[in-house]
Amino acid sequence: MLRVNLLLLLVAVLCALGTVSANHRARKLVAEYEREQNRMRELDVEWGQLQLEQSTWANHTRIEQIARDKLGMRVPPPGQVVALESAK
Amino acid sequence: MKFARSPILNQRLSPGRSRLVVLALLGSFLVLAGRSFYLQVFQTDFLQKKGESRYERVIELSATRGRILDRHGDVLAISTPVKAVWAIPEDARLSPAQLRRLAGLLEMDVRELNRKLATEKEFVFLKRQIPPDVVEKIAALSLPGIHDQREYRRYYPSGDAMAHVIGFTGVEDAGQEGVELALNDLLIGKPGSRRVIKDRRGQIVEDVESIRAPQEGKDVTLALDAKIQYLAHSQLKKAMQEHKAKAGGVVVLDAKTGEVLALANAPTYNPNNRVKLVGAQLRNRAFTDTFEPGSTFKPFTAALALEKGKYHFNTRIDTSSGRLTIGSATIHDAHKHEDLTLAEVVQKSSNVGVAKVALSFPPDEMWQMYSSLGFGAPLKLGFPGEVGGRLRPAKSWKPIEQATMSYGHGISVTLMQLARAYLAFARDGDLIPVSLTRVETPPRTGTPVFSGQTAREVRSMLEMAVQPGGTAPKAQIPGYRVAGKTGTAHKLDGGTYAAKYVASFIGFAPASDPRLVVAVMIDEPAGKQYYGGDVAAPVFAEIMSGALRTLGVPQDLPLKPLIMAEAVKEGV
Numbered sequence: 138m139l140r141v142n143l144l145l146l147l148v149a150v151l152c153a154l155g156t157v158s159a160n161h162r163a164r165k166l167v168a169e170y171e172r173e174q175n176r177m178r179e180l181d182v183e184w185g186q187l188q189l190e191q192s193t194w195a196n197h198t199r200i201e202q203i204a205r206d207k208l209g210m211r212v213p214p215p216g217q218v219v220a221l222e223s224a225k
Numbered sequence: 226m227k228f229a230r231s232p233i234l235n236q237r238l239s240p241g242r243s244r245l246v247v248l249a250l251l252g253s254f255l256v257l258a259g260r261s262f263y264l265q266v267f268q269t270d271f272l273q274k275k276g277e278s279r280y281e282r283v284i285e286l287s288a289t290r291g292r293i294l295d296r297h298g299d300v301l302a303i304s305t306p307v308k309a310v311w312a313i314p315e316d317a318r319l320s321p322a323q324l325r326r327l328a329g330l331l332e333m334d335v336r337e338l339n340r341k342l343a344t345e346k347e348f349v350f351l352k353r354q355i356p357p358d359v360v361e362k363i364a365a366l367s368l369p370g371i372h373d374q375r376e377y378r379r380y381y382p383s384g385d386a387m388a389h390v391i392g393f394t395g396v397e398d399a400g401q402e403g404v405e406l407a408l409n410d411l412l413i414g415k416p417g418s419r420r421v422i423k424d425r426r427g428q429i430v431e432d433v434e435s436i437r438a439p440q441e442g443k444d445v446t447l448a449l450d451a452k453i454q455y456l457a458h459s460q461l462k463k464a465m466q467e468h469k470a471k472a473g474g475v476v477v478l479d480a481k482t483g484e485v486l487a488l489a490n491a492p493t494y495n496p497n498n499r500v501k502l503v504g505a506q507l508r509n510r511a512f513t514d515t516f517e518p519g520s521t522f523k524p525f526t527a528a529l530a531l532e533k534g535k536y537h538f539n540t541r542i543d544t545s546s547g548r549l550t551i552g553s554a555t556i557h558d559a560h561k562h563e564d565l566t567l568a569e570v571v572q573k574s575s576n577v578g579v580a581k582v583a584l585s586f587p588p589d590e591m592w593q594m595y596s597s598l599g600f601g602a603p604l605k606l607g608f609p610g611e612v613g614g615r616l617r618p619a620k621s622w623k624p625i626e627q628a629t630m631s632y633g634h635g636i637s638v639t640l641m642q643l644a645r646a647y648l649a650f651a652r653d654g655d656l657i658p659v660s661l662t663r664v665e666t667p668p669r670t671g672t673p674v675f676s677g678q679t680a681r682e683v684r685s686m687l688e689m690a691v692q693p694g695g696t697a698p699k700a701q702i703p704g705y706r707v708a709g710k711t712g713t714a715h716k717l718d719g720g721t722y723a724a725k726y727v728a729s730f731i732g733f734a735p736a737s738d739p740r741l742v743v744a745v746m747i748d749e750p751a752g753k754q755y756y757g758g759d760v761a762a763p764v765f766a767e768i769m770s771g772a773l774r775t776l777g778v779p780q781d782l783p784l785k786p787l788i789m790a791e792a793v794k795e796g797v
Contacts, residue, residue, distance in 0.1 A: 164430040171429045185289075185305045192300045192382035197455035215703035220780050 281433065282423050288414025290377060290398055291442030293391055293405070295451040296484075296663045302391050302405070304377040304398070308360035309353040314342045316370030323368055330363050331355070353396060354378045379405075381496040383451065386458040389509040390449060390488050390661070392609075393496040402507065404447065404661060407607040414442035446663045448484030453477055456771040457487040461745075464764045465491045468728075468750035474510040475764070476644040477772060478742040480651040480733060482667035483659045486741070486772070488641075513610040515637035516727050516746065519714025520574045520696075520757070520795050522633030524650065524683050527571050529594050530582045531679045538682050539566045544578040551625045556580050559794040568682075572689040574696045574711065574795030576632050583631030584624060591627065592619035597674050598646040599656065600638055606661055614638040633714060640729075644744035647731050650687065650708075651739035654680035684708050688736050696795045697730060700762035702770040704780040706736035709765065711757030711795055716749065725749050730761035734769050735781040743769050758792040 204210040264272065293302035310331065319327065319342075328335045331352045341349055353376065360373045379394045381387070392403020400409035417439030422431040457475040465473050470491075477487035494506040508514060530536035547561035558577050562569075570578030583591065595601065601616025615637040622630070629635045641659065648671075649656050657671035675683075687708035691700045696711045709732020715722035729746045733739040745761040745768070754760055 164424075167430055167432060168428050181289075182306055185303055188292075188300050189303055189305060189380050189382060195299070196382065196384070197386070197452065198384075198459075201455075201459075218704070220704070220783075223779075 280422050280424075281420060283418050283420050283436065284429075286417040286419060286439040287375065288416045288439040288441050290379065290394070290414055291412040291444045293412070294444060294446045295449045295454075296446065296486075297451070298446070299451050301383055301387055301447065301449070301451070302379060302381050304379050306357065306375055307354050307378040308357055308373045309376050310351045310355060310360060310363060310371065310373050312342060312349055312351055312372070313347060313370045314344055314349055315347070317342055317368070318370070319368055323366065326366060327363065327368060327371070330359055383455075384497060385493040385495045386455050386489070387449065387451075388493050388496045389490040389511075390447070390454075390485075391496065393499065402609060403509065404445065406609050407661070408445050411445055412442045415440040448479070448482075448486060448660055448663050449488070450486045450772075450775070452775050453768075453772045454487040454489065456775075457489040457768050458493070460764050460767045460771075461489050461491050464745075464747060464760065468747060468752040468754065468760050470747045470751065470760075471749040472505070472510060472514075473745075473747045474514075474640045475746075475768060476511050476640050476742075476744045477768065478644050478648060478659060478744075480648060480739045480742050482664045483645075483648065483657040483671075484664050484667075485641075485659055485661050487768075509608070509610070510746070510748075511640040512604075512606075512608045513612055513639070515612055515614040515639050516748070517636065517714045517717065518633040518638050518643055519712035519727065519729065520576075520632055521643060521710050521712035521729050521731050522636070523571055523574060523579045523631065524687060524710055525594060525598065525646070526579050526583050526591070526631040527567055527686060528650070528675050528679050528683045529586060529591060530567060531682055532594075532675050533586065533590070535585060536567050536582060538568050538686075541566055542570055542578045542581055544570070544575050544581070547577060549577045549580055549628070551580075551584075551628055552623075554625045556628060568686045568689060571683075571686040571710070572695045573793050574690070579631045580628035584628055588619040588622040588627050591630070592616070592622075594674070595636070597656075597672070598649060599642055600636070600646065604641060604645065604659060606659065608661070612639060614642060633712060640744050640746045643729075643731060644742055647733065647742050647744070649674045650680050650683050651733040651742050652680065653677035684736060684739075687732065691732065694793065696756075696793050697732075697758040697762040698792055699758060700730060700732055700766050700769075702734060702766050702773070704782055705734045705770070705773060705778075706781050707734045707766075707769065708732055708736040708739075709762075711762060711792075713755065713757045713795055726755040728755055728757040728760035730757050730765045732765055732769070734773060735778060737781040740776065740778050741769060741772055743772070756792065756794065758795065762792075 290304045292300055295301055324335055324338060328338045331338070333352065338351065341351055363371065364373060377398050379398070381391060381393070390403055392405040393401055394405050395401050400406035400412065405412065417435070417437040419435040420433040421429045422433060424430045457477055461473050461475050464470070473491045475487065475489040476485065478484070479486050488511055490508070490510050492506045494502055531538070541564050544558065544562050544565050547558045549556045556576050558575050562573060562575055565573060565575055565578050567582065570582070595616055601613055603611045603613040605611070626635050645656070645659050652671070654675035654677050655671040655673045657668050687710055688706060689695055690711070691697050691707045691709055697709060700707055700709050709730055712727070712729035714727045716725040716727055718725060727746060727748055728750055729744070731742070731744040733742045743765050745764045747760050747764070750760045
């Protein structure tokens, strides 16, 4: 009888230790998950800011100014345009 | 020796004392049991809550407002997080040096900061919408009683070019104007929250439950084409300066889908910096301001005449006198014409001619047509402040009113209504709804207003108006056949028509298979020129040619230099 009891006690202790370590691991994983989620949010914000930056650089007023003043581009007069027929 | 045989046990206590001890012990057990029963049963909720509050936290999950995109996915409005700095004045006991540092970082005056902190309130915003890096520096000072919170700021990278369509939001992230208001329900995000367990270092260790999942705001894709919009905006601005006009508006519609490709207004404003804003800048004239359209209304009368079969393309109308007297009023033409055909009445914009045609129809039929073209009722695009213009019931029309209405006086419309009504000519007589958002599957046919034959005939009349001999040769574009109509209307000023004008031009191209409708309205041009053919038609030509090139619409005319004849003066 005593031996059986001792065995059961040992099993109970082992189970308890197992629970503790599983819980610990779960918490660590949750913390890691949270970190990644935060990183995702930060990257999202950064993406938004990059989009904003891109569309600020791609502003049509700015592009027209550069094309006109810096690169000396202009719309060709009708005489200089040749219309191509699309091959069907 | 066994314990039971201990001699001490043989000593007898007096029964009273032993009973007292037993009762005392029993009583204390009862008290203990009662207390534990009370805590476990009656107080359990309270205690459990207390315990949870030691380790459980509810976290707010913020949701971002959706973006507004143009039809090609370019960003027109986007939210990005910023910070607000607030204080609990009672806790904020700062040394003069700390105050100076804080004021410097907030770009505020020290005195103003002191004034804000001197309040009796428990909570005060010091400054809102600050870039996050500045707030990090403030947090690094770790000043007592100074806190920050996250909020969003809306940016509009295209600035004043699209201000009227997009509108803007307030500090609380709610739409206040334009699409931001019209589609606020879609754009707005719903913040959520969840319950977690935190350890003593503040790290989340367990996810208990999600109380409410946050709903991110949805992105909205507009029908707007940023390139065409920019073109419309810059050409309108140029014309405003050239003609010293008070205001102006441009609408570009896709004739195939009914999408609004561009909508520009002047004067405009920068939505990113709305410090010195006045009401006139805010108005989206294309939707909220009505005007008397003038001669741009004439093609509708011509279309009615064709539709009812009473007139043909070449029916002659007696306009040689240049005047028409109805009751006590007389209608004039700008100058005398020979007898004109119906087509020439539209081409040369003869008031007398069109009035004569109109008077041969009962008011009812005219009202019916105007109404089915969408005049007199708002388009219901959900745009804030949208109006429907004035179209009085046919019963109240006097003959002179019916005559003036045929050339666009005594009736008021918005530029958007007018542009949409021209869709009936640009398409084969049917009307489709206009859309501010991108249309994925355009309707193949809309509500029929005119027959295809009528629409085609009016199209060729409008093409004549743009050619030499018409009122708007300046609307011609190299490589494309253009059709359109000028308008020059006196403005009502205190009940009488004054020497102030609204110059307009509405047209479409390529005339062989119309793709775009462009409507231009210039309010009170104050320069030497005020005719629609001189003021609005060149703006139309610039926008139309640029837009057709952008869209890659095939040309329907050989490229050759344009013949710029003098415009025929239209009746005003």
